Amino acid sequence: MGVKLIILLGLLIGVLYCIHILVKDYQAITAAKVFRLIFKRDLTSPSSYKAHVRWGKILQYDTIQCTRYLFCDLGASEIKTHLREDFIYMLALEAREEDVTALEVFKNAYNYGKSSRKEINDPCRAKYSACPFKVNLLYEFIQYLLRIS
Template identity: 50%
Template sequence: MTEGVRIAMRRRDRAFAKFRRDRCDDNWVQFKVARNRCNQMKPAVRWRRILLYDPIQCARYLYCELGAQPPNNEVRQGFIYMLTLEPDEENASAHGVFKEAYDHGRLYPKQCRKKYPMCVFNEKLLFDLIYYLLRHPQM
C-alpha cells in the first residue's frame, strides 16, 4: 500500500469520526467526498523497489512458479492480479521483468529453477513465508 493510499484512508476515517461526533449534513458530505477519493485511488505496485531488493532472484522465481501452476487460492490470484495493474513510468521496466518471469513459467513450467538458479529457496517455502506474513502482519 502506498503512502498516498494510507493518507487518503486516514482522511476518510477522520471524516467519519467527525460525522459520528456531530451528525450534520456538512460532516456527512465531507465523509462521502473523502470516501469516494479513497475508493477511486488506483492501487500501484512498486516493481522497481521489489526488483532492487531481489538480488538472488527469489521474487522472479516466485512469479515464474505462479505462471507454472494454476492460481488455486486467493493469495496466488492476488499476486497474478498485481501483474495486470498498469505500472507508472518509473516501474514499467521492472514490471516487464516480473511479467517475463510469469510468462516463462506459463510456457515452460518445469524450467523455473533452471532460469532462476540463484534463489536458494524452493517455491513451497516462499509461499509458506508469504502466508505466514499475511497471517502475522505486525511483527
C-alpha cells in the same frame, strides 16, 4: 563455514525484504477493494484510487531472483488459490512510470513459467537457480507475513 552462513543470512534478509514489500502492496490493494465496497459514498476518499505495486524497489532488492522465481512459479503452476490469483492480478495493474521496466521483468518471469508449464522438470528452478529457497518456503513466508499483519 561461518562466512557461508553469514552470506546465506544476508541473502535471506534480502529475500524477506522483497517479499515484505510485495505483501504490503498486496495488502494495500486488497484493503482498497474492501474499503471501496463497504464505503462507496465516502466523500473524503478519492474517487479514483489507483493501486500500484513498487516493482522497481522489489526488483532492486531481488538480487538472487527469488521474487522472479515466485512469479515464474505462479505462471507454471496449475494450482488455483485466491492468493495466487491476486498476485497474478497485481501484474495486470498499471505501473507507475518508474516501475514499468521492473514490471516487465516480473511479467516475463510469469510468462516464462506459463509457456513452459508442460515441461517435466521444474523450468523455473532451472532459469532462476540463484534462489537457494524452494518456492513452497517463499509461499510460507508470504502466508506468515499476511498472518502477522
